[in-house]
Amino acid sequence: MPVTTKEREKVAAVFSGACTQKKVCPVKDIMASYGDKWTMYTVLLLGQHQKMRFNELRCHISGISQRMLTVTLRSLEEDGIVLRTLYPEIPPRVEYQLTELGESLLKPLLQLAIWAEENVGEVLKARKKYGKKNKEE
Amino acid sequence: MPVTTKEREKVAAVFSGACTQKKVCPVKDIMASYGDKWTMYTVLLLGQHQKMRFNELRCHISGISQRMLTVTLRSLEEDGIVLRTLYPEIPPRVEYQLTELGESLLKPLLQLAIWAEENVGEVLKARKKYGKKNKEE
DNA sequence: TTTACTTGGTTACTTTTAGTAACCGAAGGT
DNA sequence: ACCTTCGGTTACTAAAAGTAACCAAGTAAA
Structure with a gap:
């Protein structure tokens, strides 16, 4: 429509x-x-699981490096989207969860994720077509 | 809530x-x-104006360079989000508009934009607080 | 006792991407 | 003869992302 x-x-x-x-x-x-490769995905994951540890997140976001996960989480923490809780144990335990602000972001993000899932086929089809068109020229 | x-x-x-x-x-x-600096913003703009010329877009997206606008639009065209129409006049006229797929993307993006407008204050406040916290240490 | 292993990172380095500035073509105007 | 217009492209530089090695500090096994 x-x-x-x-x-x-x-x-x-x-x-x-x-x-x-x-x-x-x-x-x-x-x-x-x-808008970067990992931020929205991370927020969606935290929205699903509520509390996640560093390596738990890392396993779920396949392809992300330790450094990029750190950078992404720090940025989200800085913006007040994610709360980081460090338990001073050895080995250290760190839990990440969405703040109230983060949870409010979850709703529009979920809409976008649903769009992505519903329309990824169309996008891939368009990409294929575009590639063909350019090869023909 | x-x-x-x-x-x-x-x-x-x-x-x-x-x-x-x-x-x-x-x-x-x-x-x-x-998820990059310009793509979503461009889609939102095209959603608002329906048909826009290259330089018209460039004026509305302050800070974008000619090259990045080209790259962004090409990528959106490739994905079937944006339709590019070239009128072979001199000087050339090129019009960009959302495809049906692009318009369907507009809805979740708009939700995100509304969130951004409503919560930018909170985010900036959090950033300020975070900066202070780190200086104190 | 030394070795290996754990978690959640950091540091140094390389590669990819974004951003800047100059240039282009072809017609119209001065 | 030269400048302007539009919508780019090309060559170059700066910034960001990605890779791999390393770290602390305790625990567990050899």
């Missing part, structure tokens, strides 16, 4: 309230921060 | 349908593709 006029007005409202001639646009700022 | 059990189950469902032991996880794949 097509995008309604009402929805388009909503986009306009968000943009005008957020961006018009201001130096910092929150939408762009947030998109730039959470 | 907290995340409901139902919502958490939904996250689990999306993940289990998408990721369990599969080589490619669509959620991660899409998040990795559209």
Whole structure:
């Protein structure tokens, strides 16, 4: 179904309230921060499991390196999305969980994840077609 | 308000349908593709204006370079999110608009944009607090 | 006693990606 | 003859991501 006029007005409202001639646009700022390879995925995982340890997360996010997981979690912690709890044991135990702010982010993120799951086929089909088109030229 | 059990189950469902032991996880794949500094913002802009020319987009996305706009638009075109129409005039005129697939992406992205606008204050507050905490140590 | 192993990182280095600035083509205007 | 326009491309540099080795400090086995 097509995008309604009402929805388009909503986009306009968000943009005008957020961006018009201001130096910092929150939408762009947030998109730039959470738009990277691992951040959203990490938040979704924490949303599913509630409390996760460092290596538990690492196992679930296949392909992520120790360093990138650290960097990603630190950034989320800095933004108040994730709470880090260190238990001073040996070997150390660290638990990560979403804050209230993080949980509020979970909802729109879940919508995006659902879109991704539903439309990944279409996207892959389009990519294939595009590749073919360019080879033919 | 907290995340409901139902919502958490939904996250689990999306993940289990998408990721369990599969080589490619669509959620991660899409998040990795559209998770960059400019892509989501560009889609939102095209969602608002419907048809936009290259330089028109460039003016609205302050800070983006010509090259990055080209790269971003090409990637979106490849994924079937954006339609590029070249009018063979001199000087050339190129119009970009969302495809049907792109418009379907607009809805979850808008939810995310609304979250960003509503919560940017909280995030900035958290960042400030985090910075202070680390200076004190 | 020495060795290996644990967790949750950090450090140094390499590779990939993003960003900057200059250039392009082809017509129109001065 | 030269500048402008639009929508790029090319060559180069800076920044970010990825890789691999290392660490502390205790526990467990050899």
